[in-house]
Amino acid sequence: MEAVNITFESLCDTPPDEALPPLDRAEIGQDAVVNEETRFWRENGYLILPRFFSDDLLDAYARSCVEAGVTPHGWREPCPFTHQPAMRDLACHRSLMDKLEMLIGTPMGLNLALTGWRSSSRTWHQDDYLNPPYINCHYAAVWIALEDTHPDSGLFEYVPGSHKWPLMRGSKVREHLPEDKLDGNWPLEAEKLVTGIFDRKIEETGLPIEAFHARKGDVLIWHGRLAHRGSIPNDPERERRSLITHYSSILKRKDLPRHKRHGNQGWYFLLPDSVEA
Numbered sequence: 001m002e003a004v005n006i007t008f009e010s011l012c013d014t015p016p017d018e019a020l021p022p023l024d025r026a027e028i029g030q031d032a033v034v035n036e037e038t039r040f041w042r043e044n045g046y047l048i049l050p051r052f053f054s055d056d057l058l059d060a061y062a063r064s065c066v067e068a069g070v071t072p073h074g075w076r077e078p079c080p081f082t083h084q085p086a087m088r089d090l091a092c093h094r095s096l097m098d099k100l101e102m103l104i105g106t107p108m109g110l111n112l113a114l115t116g117w118r119s120s121s122r123t124w125h126q127d128d129y130l131n132p133p134y135i136n137c138h139y140a141a142v143w144i145a146l147e148d149t150h151p152d153s154g155l156f157e158y159v160p161g162s163h164k165w166p167l168m169r170g171s172k173v174r175e176h177l178p179e180d181k182l183d184g185n186w187p188l189e190a191e192k193l194v195t196g197i198f199d200r201k202i203e204e205t206g207l208p209i210e211a212f213h214a215r216k217g218d219v220l221i222w223h224g225r226l227a228h229r230g231s232i233p234n235d236p237e238r239e240r241r242s243l244i245t246h247y248s249s250i251l252k253r254k255d256l257p258r259h260k261r262h263g264n265q266g267w268y269f270l271l272p273d274s275v276e277a
């Protein structure tokens with residue numbers, strides 16, 4: 001089928017309430033924390049925490065990237081945090097993990113980091129469709145600004161309220177991909193399919209697109225179902241120093257059974273072949 005004939009809804013499910021985090025249910029779950037932040041999250045699907053991290057922690061992590069010789073492209077692997085303690089000092093910081101647990105309702109573990117100092121230029125997507133189907137939004141991602149962002153560097157963009165749309169499913173997207181593209185790189189192929197479908201959905205709903213004009217130390221947490229992208233930089237040479245980290249519930253992530261605590265801070269997942277430090 002031509003992508004132009006595939007509707008957003010046909011690639012999605014509406015999971016039953018009891019499969020979702022307490023704040024995502026039609027009636028807020030009894031065990032949810034209800035306060036200004038969680039009410040905002042429930043309504044908008046993101047939370048901005050201005051000046052959340054101190055310069056000390058941000059600069060120590062930025063120095064560790066320079067010392068590791070990975071700037072500006074970042075580590076090529078998805079989970080460098082298993083051997084980069086300075087990254088964990090930020091990404092598993094207790095204060096951040098407490099916020100994530102408040103929003104999702106279970107302890108969370110770090111499972112992915114995007115460490116390049118350029119926009120990923122990833123087009124519109126929900127993160128959750130790249131996960132196993134039993135995660136059901138027990139997932140969140142975090143954008144940490146290591147410096148004031150420049151508007152030409154390709155800002156992080158998102159559609160407030162889009163986390164209330166149906167939940168895109170990887171299995172339904174894969175049904176439309178050629179058989180020889182169903183290997184571990186299928187998300188790259190899927191991006192080509194879903195981009196236009198998201199564009200149409202955004203246009204149909206008329207929801208506004210927001211950009212995260214971050215100052216150093218600002219943090220934006222987004223919902224696993226929120227439509228978002230790394231916009232194309234106006235100036236491709238301009239750095240955008242950030243750390244982007246993704247988290248799943250340690251109670252739900254059956255496919256990642258090993259997790260470890262960063263000192264007395266938060267959890268991170270280990271893969272079978274993880275290098276540890």
Ligand SMILES: O=C(O)CCC(=O)C(=O)O
Nearest residue numbers: 119120121122156229230
């Ligand atoms: O580069 C960006 O700001 C977007 C990152 C992104 O889409 C993601 O981490 O899922």
